[in-house]
Amino acid sequence: MNRVFVARLAGCAVFDENGDRVGRVSDVVVVRRSTGSPRVVGLVVEARGRRRVFVPIAAVETISSGQIIVTGELDLRRFEQRSEELRVIAELLGRRIDLENGGGEARIEDVAISHDTVGDWTVSQLFVRRPKTGGPFSIGKGPTAFVGWEDVVEIDEAGTDQDAEHLVGTITELLAADAASVLLDLPEKRREEVARQLPNERLADVIEEMGEDDQVELISALSDDRAAEVLDEMQPDDAADLIALLPDERKEALLDLMEPEEAEDVRALLAYDFDTAGGLMSPEPIIVSADATVAEGLALIRRHELAPAMASAVYVTLPPFEPPTGRFLGVVHFQRMLRYPPHERLGALVDPDLEPLRADASLAEVARALATYNLVCLPVVEENHRLVGVVTIDDVLDHLLPDDWRSTASESEELSTVPSVEGATNGPN
Numbered sequence: 273m274n275r276v277f278v279a280r281l282a283g284c285a286v287f288d289e290n291g292d293r294v295g296r297v298s299d300v301v302v303v304r305r306s307t308g309s310p311r312v313v314g315l316v317v318e319a320r321g322r323r324r325v326f327v328p329i330a331a332v333e334t335i336s337s338g339q340i341i342v343t344g345e346l347d348l349r350r351f352e353q354r355s356e357e358l359r360v361i362a363e364l365l366g367r368r369i370d371l372e373n374g375g376g377e378a379r380i381e382d383v384a385i386s387h388d389t390v391g392d393w394t395v396s397q398l399f400v401r402r403p404k405t406g407g408p409f410s411i412g413k414g415p416t417a418f419v420g421w422e423d424v425v426e427i428d429e430a431g432t433d434q435d436a437e438h439l440v441g442t443i444t445e446l447l448a449a450d451a452a453s454v455l456l457d458l459p460e461k462r463r464e465e466v467a468r469q470l471p472n473e474r475l476a477d478v479i480e481e482m483g484e485d486d487q488v489e490l491i492s493a494l495s496d497d498r499a500a501e502v503l504d505e506m507q508p509d510d511a512a513d514l515i516a517l518l519p520d521e522r523k524e525a526l527l528d529l530m531e532p533e534e535a536e537d538v539r540a541l542l543a544y545d546f547d548t549a550g551g552l553m554s555p556e557p558i559i560v561s562a563d564a565t566v567a568e569g570l571a572l573i574r575r576h577e578l579a580p581a582m583a584s585a586v587y588v589t590l591p592p593f594e595p596p597t598g599r600f601l602g603v604v605h606f607q608r609m610l611r612y613p614p615h616e617r618l619g620a621l622v623d624p625d626l627e628p629l630r631a632d633a634s635l636a637e638v639a640r641a642l643a644t645y646n647l648v649c650l651p652v653v654e655e656n657h658r659l660v661g662v663v664t665i666d667d668v669l670d671h672l673l674p675d676d677w678r679s680t681a682s683e684s685e686e687l688s689t690v691p692s693v694e695g696a697t698n699g700p701n
Contacts, residue, residue: 274335274386274387275384275385275386275396275397276335276336276384276385276386277382277383277384277399278300278360278361278365278382278383278384278385279361279365279381279382279383279438280382281297281300281315281335281340282297282298282299282361282438282442283296283297283442284296284297284338284339284340285339285340286315286317286327286339286340286341286342287339287340287341287342288341288342288343288345288346289333289341289342289343294317294319294342294346295317295318295319295320295325295346296317296318297315297316297317297318297340298315298316298317298318298324298361298454298457299315299316299359299360299361299362300312300314300315300316300359300360300361300383300385301313301314301315301316301326301353301357301358301359301360302357302358302360302385302395303356303357303358304356304358308394308421308422309394309395309396309420309421309422310358310394310395310421311392311393311394311395312329312385312392312393312394312395313328313329313357314326314327314328314329314331314332315327315329315332315340316351316359317346319346319348322450322453323348323350324350324351324457325346325347325348325349325350325351326347326349326351327342327346329392329393331343331344335393353459360383361438361439362439362457362458362459362462363459363462364380364383365380365381365382365383365437365438365439366379366380366381366436366437366438366439367379367380369398369400369424369425370424370425371400371419371423371424371425372423372424372425373423375419375423376402376403377402377403378400378401378402378403378417378419378424379400379401380398380399380400381399381400381401381416381438382398382399383395383397383398383399384396384397384398384399384418395421396420396421397418397419397420397421398418398419398420398421398424399416399417399418400416400417400418400419400424401413401414401415401416402414402415402416402417436462436465436466436469437469439454439458439466440466440469440470442454443455443466443470443474443478444470444471444474448477448478448480448481449481451474451477451478451481452478452479452481452482455467455478456482456486463490464490464493467490467493467494468493468494468498472498472501472502472504472505473505475502475505476502476503476505476506477505479491479502479506479510479514480506480507480510484513484514484517487514487517488514488517488518491503491514491518492518496522496525496526496529497529499526499529500526500529500530503515503526503530503534503538504530504531504534507554507556508534508537508538508541508554508555508556509541509552509553509554509555509667511534511538512537512538512541512542512551513546515527515538515542516542516546527539537555537556540555540595540660541553541555541661544631544632545632547634547635547671548631548632548633548634548635549629549630549631549632549633549637549638549650549652549663550631550632550652550660550661552635552638552663552667552668552671553631553652553660553661553662553663553667554582554661554662554663554664554667555595555660555661556582556595556661557582557586557587557595557651557659557661557662558572558573558578558582558583558585558586558587559586559587559588559589559593559594559595559597559659560572560586560587560588560589560593560618561588561589561590561591561593561618561619562588562590562601562617562618562619563617563618563619564586564588564617564618564619565614565615565616565617565618566609566612566613566614566615566616566618566621567614567615568618569586569604569606569609569618570606570609570610570614572586573586573606579664579666580648581648581649581664581665581666582649582662582664583606584605584606584647584648584649585603585604585605585606585649586603586604586606586609586618587600587602587603587604587651587659587662588600588601588602588603588604588618588619588622589601589658589659595658595659595660595661596654596658596659596660597658597659597660598658599656599657599658600628600651600653600657600658600659601619601622602622602623602624602626603622603623603626603651604618604621604622604623605623608621608623609621626645626647626650626651627641628650628651628652628653628657628659629641629650629651629652629653629663630652630653630654630655631652631653631654631660631661633652635668635671635672638650638663638668639668639672642663642665642668647665648664648665649662649663649664649665650662650663
């Protein structure tokens with residue numbers, strides 16, 4: 273009997289009968305039956321453009337933990353889960369169960385699927401872990417066991433969190449934009465469970481890649497203390513944009529719970545209209561004195577935590593060197609630093625033609641200035657010519673693109689490039 277563990281299928285490549293790659297496995301879809309174990313009805317496959325599509329199990333020629341081969345042609349309509357369907361990775365892994373005959377409580381760590389006697393793929397076994405023994409100070413995890421579907425009784429999950437270790441591990445390994453897509457593809461309750469178990473820094477990265485409505489929904493599902501910790505990890509301009517969308521009462525509560533330094537940056541940004549240079553900017557540019565050297569400037573932009581746009585230039589000012597700084601003297605682009613010896617003073621290399629933006633400059637003015645200078649960032653000054661922040665191209669694009677650009681980006685793929693799999697039934701009616 274060909275047995276495959278679903279957790280090992282996650283991310284496996286899917287090929288057509290000609291050997292061309294069509295995507296990777298995102299999940300396995302099963303339906304319960306009145307008797308016997310659930311039947312596998314298909315796979316959720318992440319195809320081009322991060323589009324998740326349904327591949328019926330009848331179209332799967334071979335399935336293994338290494339690769340999957342499908343026949344026919346892929347239907348690129350977005351997968352929509354039906355009420356009777358369960359996604360194994362998203363909804364079964366980590367679920368608490370009761371073992372029959374006094375076997376006690378356990379959690380599902382993996383699900384094995386196999387061919388049954390009539391050739392269907394069904395859930396054949398569950399790999400479960402029992403609670404650890406030896407008291408609260410015992411080391412390690414509890415014992416594991418293989419059990420059949422018929423040997424377990426599910427526990428009512430009301431008010432409890434389903435363990436999300438596998439999904440958390442998957443999301444941690446993905447790029448932030450891909451991780452956001454995976455998280456938003458989960459059912460609402462499961463999404464909140466996974467979000468609560470993600471590390472603060474990773475959850476902050478993922479939230480920054482979501483649309484406004486999704487950001488508000490997710491941050492609203494967190495406790496005030498946890499939400500404040502996540503906001504501390506976000507870029508100040510992104511945190512300010514999100515906090516501005518919340519009710520006034522919660523906005524103030526979260527600001528009071530945030531780290532004082534982070535909250536101060538966010539409050540400063542909230543003082544500006546959201547569609548001005550002040551509202552768009554990041555308050556954390558790389559600021560140096562005129563006597564700093566090229567070597568010092570290059571060392572500062574090498575910091576791994578800097579976004580590429582922020583690392584494209586350093587900003588020369590008079591003291592103090594924290595926004596709002598002393599008088600702004602100019603910008604030194606990193607390409608210019610590369611053309612001079614390490615001991616050269618940065619004050620002698622400022623771009624004489626670049627004019628900074630006023631903090632009250634409109635979004636249209638900001639976009640026009642970036643296009644005029646062919647730059648990815650521009651300094652922002654207040655009325656006394658003190659540097660208060662930097663506007664980057666990604667901040668401007670977020671405001672110029674339609675609100676639903678994230679969800680429509682992959683929809684713009686040509687559906688006709690890969691026609692439908694014969695027999696495909698899952699998807700929008």
